[in-house]
Amino acid sequence: MKRLLLFIPLLLAVGLGVVLFAGIGKDKSALESALIGKPMPEFELASLQNPDQRYRSDVFEQKVVLLNVWGTWCPSCRVEHPDLVRLARDEGVPIYGLNYKDNRDAALQWLDELGNPYELVLFDPQGKLGFDLGVYGAPETYIIDSKGIVRFRHVGVVDNELWETELEPRIRELREDS
Template identity: 50%
Template sequence: MKMRKWLVFTPLAIFLGMGVFLLQGLFNDPRVLPSALINKPFPEFNLPSLYEPETRLTQDDLKGEVALLNVWATWCPTCKEEHEQLNRIGLQEGVTIYGLNYKDDPELAREWLAQYLDPYAKVIVDADGRLGLDLGVYGAPETYILDAQGVIRYRHVGEVNEKVWQNLKGLMQAIAAEGDEV
């Protein structure tokens, strides 16, 4: 008989447990997505360059200085919104930005960059999305900070606007200072 009394409260206990779990989600920032690759080397790859398809780029091409890697595509409306900011960062401020053209048509990507300007030092063509999968890309745009050794130090999901850029810039300066101390 006592067992039956407790069974009556089982649905209530399950409901309360789910409520606590769901309530917790209300306080999480949806733009903060964990990445297992933070402080790990950039994944190995061997993919074509956008402008010279016969030239193969590898993770070694992303080493040498603290830089940004921006995942973008012509089909991505938010990528177009952030592109003016990337032009300011790359072309006016002189920050090295590598582009990862994600699941896109290379010809459309070349036309798009000719029309909207090209802030990228190098553009990697990831037509089938395999490198994006290795990075854990949820969708474009995403931006990563790479240190001089090609280690992923930070990941930002979504548009890079002026506010986001100021945060990324501060992080890049701190990472560069760490490298100077070593």
């Protein structure tokens, strides 16, 4: 009986190894979302630039857009921002922003200094829409089709490689299907 007890640490180590090995090689930025294939959550939020202008979830029922979740407190958002500006300017990508758990004045200053790639920026200071989307943090980027359905989610920085390999092909296909 005492000899069997000696094998418990070995069995625990092997079990832990199997669990860790199962996670190796998985793309951390490709987190599944319960919303894929479902409509955007219902919301009513103010515009970042104009607090009197309110938007509802039907704002996503017009065209295929990228929804980019960002905040001035997010260092990775600063890294991806020039790529978002380039996508909006050079590729003509409609990008909506969700300013997440942020300060309005800081966010407005950020856009003034770094450029504004967004056609529309929703202000979500309490993070309610972010919570409903299942946002882990920022940046996160979603593709929303012209019917307001969430089609793709990326956690992390948007860069040119991601644009060419993941985002652009999906957006092109959704536009063709519309």
